[in-house]
Amino acid sequence: MSALLDVHRLTIRTGTTTLVRDLSFQTASGERVGLIGESGSGKSLTALAATGLLPAGLVAEGSVELAGQQVIxxxxxxxxxxxxxxxxxxxxxxxxxxxxLKRVGRQVAEPLSRRARRDGRPLSGTALDGAVLALLDEVALSDPTRIARAYPHELSGGQRQRIAIAMALACRPDLLIADEPTTALDVTTQAEILNLLDRLVRERNMALLFISHDLPVVANTVERVVVLRKGEAVETGPVATVFGAPQHDYTRSLLAAARSFDDALEGRS
Amino acid sequence: MTAAAETQAVERRQHSLTLYAGAVLVGIHVVIALLTLVWLPYDPSAMAGGRLEPPSWLHWVGTDRLGRDLFTQLMIGSRIALMVGVGAVAIGAVIGVTLGLLAAFASRWLDDALAATLDILIAFPTLLIAMLVVAASDTASLSTAIVALGIALSAIVARLTRILAKRVLLMDYITAARTSGTSWLGIVLIHVLPNIWPTLSVNFALQFGLAVIAEASLSYLGLGAPPPNASWGRLLQEAQGTVYTAPIGAIAPGVALVSLVIGMNLLADGLREAIDPTRQAR
Known part of the structure; x- marks a missing residue:
């Protein structure tokens, strides 16, 4: 199986500051990989670099191949x-x-019709509307007809994230990059969105690059993890190995932090 | 209906009142301007009565010092003011929005160069730039005045567009659209323009007022539309000598000018409330 996303010795810097250093990892098609680390460790930059969308002023070096095409x-x-x-x-x-300023239905329709055009089967009118509603239904939004007509501010956080997921799905990508998709949501909604992502990735056989600082979330969602610290990968491997027997101090400290937080929640000390 | 919903309803009614008042004021001028195309009470350049007659049933706001009917000239003034406003704002918008978007999307140095140029242009008063353009074209005509004002306004529009577009370009939904494969042109048409449009259109309405006032100033200085185009500015200038004996000659064009500008500003406010869905739905 060839790698869908092949990051090799990626370095991102701005001026003299290096934000990501010598990062290498691969995502095969259908594989689910987690990118974890605390905030500021370069996770989101890596996601942007994967699609060649680094903000102006940031320079990427090394190699990023997406579907066999060099991005850098x-x-x-x-x-x-x-x-x-x-x-x-x-x-x-x-x-x-x-x-x-756009009704969410139209926002979902945008990538949907673009993908259809690329495939040479343009969608428009009622066929497009139908496809939008089907997609909203697929991300488990109840009453898709009403929601399609709503503006983003009229929806709840969870509903908005479902719309964002629907927009990503509308592209029918081979790789779905989820950049902290549940961080802005409350705990119940988090679980729902995670289940949804999990189900969709399996159903559509997409690869998933899951970016998070939240260890339990990552552990339940992906197969393999890359642990980032200050822009450097400190540990890479299957979830069970990395979390079961962490080799690096940083991974251990992340695990310990997560564990003590759980303990505090459950009233132990 | 809850108390909160009731306050919102009242608020909404007030917004529509602003829109309504603006639309009526501007509408009066539009109707008059259209009317002048097919009918005028008197020949605007012929003597229609005695000199400096006070208002009467025959001459609603009296006559000027050559005995021409003032109301006829005010009506033509409405047409000229609207032509100037629409023309200058259209020219300013096309040049300004294009330059502004270009600057927002351009590489660092081109953006800096454009921004610096715009800042220098804005440092000059609109009227001064317009006067320079008119002087450079060496014939004072209505179209020269419109083009001159359009160019003068474009710098303000360009700077605003640049700032607004840059702010929109920083938003996550732009990155999201880019990651899903939207081209730069698509970003401009689908996201940037619709998002900056409410602010821009309000600004256009304000620029419209600015252009009308600036044209009146140009005409007052003799650089605007030449006779027989009765611009309000020229009427004011002609009434200057007789302002103590026949003040209505100066007051009437002043009222016409102010009513159109206030009307445009009210319309701008009302429109902003009407187009912005986040306000509307709240």
Whole structure:
């Protein structure tokens, strides 16, 4: 199985500061990989670099191959063809990830019709509306007809994140990158969104790159993890190995922190 | 209906009142302007009565010092003011929005260069730039005045567009759209323009008022539309000599000017409330 996303010796810097150093990992098609680390460890930058969308002023070196195509140094108009089709991203904050002035149905319709155009089977009118509703139904939104007509601010956080997921799914990507998709949500909603992602990734046989600082969430969602610390990968391997027998101090401290937090929640000390 | 919902309903009614008042004021001018195309009470350049007659049933706001009917000239003034406003804002919008978007998307140095140029242009008063353009074209005509004002306004529009577009470009939904494969042109058309449009359109309405006032100033200085185009500015200038004997000659064009500008501003406020769905639905 060839790698869908092949990051090799990726270094991201701004000016003299190095934000990600020498990062290498691969995601095969259908595989679920977790990228974990505390905030500021370069997780989100890695996700953006994977689609060639680093903010201006940040320079990427090394190699990022997405679906066999080199991303670093490739002009934007060529990458546009790759984006969405090879990989789509679900962001952390679902409110800002949706255009505030557009009804969400139309926002879902946008990537849906683009993908249909790329496949040479343009969708429009009632067929497009039907596809939007089907997609909203697939992300388990009740009453899709009403929700499609709503503006983002009229929806709850969980509903918005479902819309964001629907927009990513509309691209029918081979790789779904989820950048802290549950961090902005309350605990109950978190679990629902995680189940949803899990189900969708399996059903559609997508690869998943799951970015999070939340160990239990990562452990239940992915097969393999990359632990990032200050832009460097300190540990890589199957979930059971990394979390069961952590080799690096940093992984151990992350685990200990998560454990003591759980203990505190359950009233132990 | 809960108390909160009731307050919101009252608020909404007030918004629509603003829109309504603005629409009526501007609407009066539009109707008059259209009317001048087919009918005028008197020939605007012929003597219609005695000199400096006070208002009467025959001459609603009297006559000027050449005995021409003032109301006829005010009506033509409405048409000219609307042409100037629409024309100048359209030119300013096309040039300004294009430049602003270009700057927002451009590489660092081009953006800096454009921004610096715009800042320098804005440092000059709109009227001064317009006067320079009119002087450079060496014929004072209505179209020269419109083009001149359009160019002068474009710097303000461009700077606003640049700032607004840059702010939108930082939003997550732009990155989200980019990751799903939307091209830059798609980003501009689908996300940037619709999101900056409410603010821009309110600004256009304000620019409209600015353009009308600036044209009146140009005409007052003799750089605007030449006779027989009775711009309100020229009427004011002509009434200056007789302001103590026949004040209505200066007051009437002033009232016309102010009513159109206030109307546009009210319309702008009302429109902003009407287009913004986050306000509307709340």
């Amino acid at each position: 140094g490739t002009p934007d108009n060529q990458l546009d063809q790759l984006r969405g089709t090879a990989a789509a991203i679900v962001f952390q904050e679902p409110l800002t990830a949706l255009d505030p």
